[in-house]
Amino acid sequence: MKIAIFTDTFTPDVNGVARTLKRFTSYLEKKGIEYRVFAPVSSGEDLFSSHVHRFVSLPFFLYPECRIALPNMISVKAELQKFQPDIIHVATPFNIGLCGLHFAKKLNIPVVGSYHTDFDKYLEYYDLQFLSKFLWTYMRWFHRPLRNIFVPSIDTQEHLKKHGFTNTSIWPRGVDCNLFHPGTSPTLLKEKFHIKRKYIISFVGRLAPEKDVALLPAIEAALPQHIREQTHWIIVGDGPLKQDLMKQAPSYMTFAGFRSGSELTEIYAASDLFLFPSATETFGNVVLESLACGTPVIGADAGGVRSIIKNGVSGILCPEKNIKAFAKAIASLIYDTSLRKEMGLAGREYALKKSWDSIFERLLLDYRDALNEDIKKLA
Numbered sequence: 001m002k003i004a005i006f007t008d009t010f011t012p013d014v015n016g017v018a019r020t021l022k023r024f025t026s027y028l029e030k031k032g033i034e035y036r037v038f039a040p041v042s043s044g045e046d047l048f049s050s051h052v053h054r055f056v057s058l059p060f061f062l063y064p065e066c067r068i069a070l071p072n073m074i075s076v077k078a079e080l081q082k083f084q085p086d087i088i089h090v091a092t093p094f095n096i097g098l099c100g101l102h103f104a105k106k107l108n109i110p111v112v113g114s115y116h117t118d119f120d121k122y123l124e125y126y127d128l129q130f131l132s133k134f135l136w137t138y139m140r141w142f143h144r145p146l147r148n149i150f151v152p153s154i155d156t157q158e159h160l161k162k163h164g165f166t167n168t169s170i171w172p173r174g175v176d177c178n179l180f181h182p183g184t185s186p187t188l189l190k191e192k193f194h195i196k197r198k199y200i201i202s203f204v205g206r207l208a209p210e211k212d213v214a215l216l217p218a219i220e221a222a223l224p225q226h227i228r229e230q231t232h233w234i235i236v237g238d239g240p241l242k243q244d245l246m247k248q249a250p251s252y253m254t255f256a257g258f259r260s261g262s263e264l265t266e267i268y269a270a271s272d273l274f275l276f277p278s279a280t281e282t283f284g285n286v287v288l289e290s291l292a293c294g295t296p297v298i299g300a301d302a303g304g305v306r307s308i309i310k311n312g313v314s315g316i317l318c319p320e321k322n323i324k325a326f327a328k329a330i331a332s333l334i335y336d337t338s339l340r341k342e343m344g345l346a347g348r349e350y351a352l353k354k355s356w357d358s359i360f361e362r363l364l365l366d367y368r369d370a371l372n373e374d375i376k377k378l379a
Contacts (some may be wrong), residue, residue: 001367002083003028003035004109006100007091009070010039010052014258015206016285017116020173021091025051036083038076038096042067053079055096071099077107085109087367091116093142101145112370113143113170115149115160118303121280125209127147136163145368150363152283153304169366174356175288179261182294182348184269190232193254197232199334202271202295204264204286205278207239212277212300214241215323217248219275222327227334234267268293273333274339279320281305288354291315291347296340298329314347 009015011022019039028035040057053076057069076370080103090113092102096287097113104111120136143149143165150171151157157168186200205211213235220233233253235245246255259267274290279302281287287308290297299305301317309315316333318325333340 001033001087001364001371002085003033003367004080004083004085004088004100005035005037006088006096007039008057008094008096010037010093010353011323014260014263016173016283017091019285020116022280023174024358024360024363027356033364034083034314035083036079038071038079040096040236041135055217057095061349069095070119071096073099073102074368078102078257080109086368087112087371089367090146097142101142102239105145110373111113111146112148112150112367112372113146115143115156115168116282117299118156118159118280118282120168120252121303122210125280138189140164147373148366150170150366154306155302155304156282161173171363172354172359173283173285173288174352174354174359175285175292177292177348177352179353180268180289180292182269182344184266184271186270189266189270193232193234193237193256195232197230197252199227199231199273200234200271201231201273201275201330201334202234202236202267202290203275204236204259204267204289205276206375207235207237207242207245209241210278210280211239212279212321213245215277215321215326216275217245217250217253218323219277219326220250220253224331227331230295231334234271236267238265264289271295273298273325273330274315276305277299277318278305279303284308292351294344294348296333296343296347298333309349310350314343314350 009018011018024033039050039054041054053069055069075097087102088109088111089103090097120132123132149168151168152171152173160168186228203216207213234256234257236256238258268290274295274297276287276297276299279300281303285306287297287299287305291314297315298322299308299309299317302320302334309317313315316329318329
């Protein structure tokens with residue numbers, strides 16, 4: 001099988017879509033499966049490489065991690081005719097995705113896609129709700145030709161069904177349990193960040209409105225005073241709200257910037273709790289990473305997050321945007337070391353069942369099912 005992937009975000013971009021696709025292409029290389037990626041150019045990257053073809057682009061105002069690219073249609077067509085893919089996978093609905101959809105139709109190549117981001121939920125955070133009807137009209141048009149739409153969670157699948165999408169399949173996310181694991185000493189992390197307090201609560205994600213990060217200082221302020229006095233917060237990530245958050249934050253809330261690899265594992269594993277109030281996730285990769293590190297998660301009972309956290313077992317789900325509920329959940333767990341340990345073990349056990357290889361194997365089988373539609377039609 002030869003696979004062509006069209007995406008408006010790819011490594012070294014830092015977001016769930018880019019990282020998932022990079023893991024997938026690494027898996028394809030390991031399995032000896034030929035592929036080509038068509039993606040926007042990124043800083044420090046060559047415009048072209050043997051497997052990845054890149055195009056000049058600008059950041060999308062609503063979601064800068066996705067780029068509005070200017071694909072060279074002549075070169076894309078030439079590469080596709082040379083490569084002769086069996087299937088095209090469009091991962092995003094912007095310019096590069098449109099380019100892939102165009103050539104799938106023009107060259108009669110079977111096409112599938114994946115749905116990663118609930119942009120309709122983002123609109124309210126930017127006072128653009130009036131665009132919702134137009135957005136769904138466009139999304140239905142874009143996805144209609146796809147033989148299959150891969151979505152990361154049941155919640156997302158149900159959300160799309162409400163808007164008229166029928167040809168969806170679950171493509172969940174995995175986690176590298178060799179990279180993300182328990183066992184990091186909190187003492188070392190405290191020394192690194194000069195933390196004097198007993199307990200650590202962490203957050204990892206883009207510091208943007210749609211991640212509900214504006215709730216973090218309010219949740220901290222709603223905690224009982226005796227808990228506030230013993231708790232230090234580590235906020236990992238960057239984004240447009242970082243400066244505002246830093247102005248509001250108390251001195252015991254550390255902004256650690258972007259972290260990856262073993263540094264990120266250290267923060268997850270050394271934390272007593274991981275807090276993730278975002279209600280717009282189609283999945284929630286950071287939630288699964290925290291569970292893999294044996295750290296219970298307090299998350300929003302919304303979106304893909306609620307498909308990962310087993311309430312009361314590996315963490316606690318709270319009503320979205322409910323500051324008092326999040327504070328109450330923290331208060332119920334922060335002093336209960338035995339319960340946190342039990343939840344950590346349950347989370348780790350759950351994460352161990354989510355290997356990337358098994359998830360990508362399932363995706364390739366779904367590809368084959370999509371290709372077999374032609375055979376079924378002939379029969």
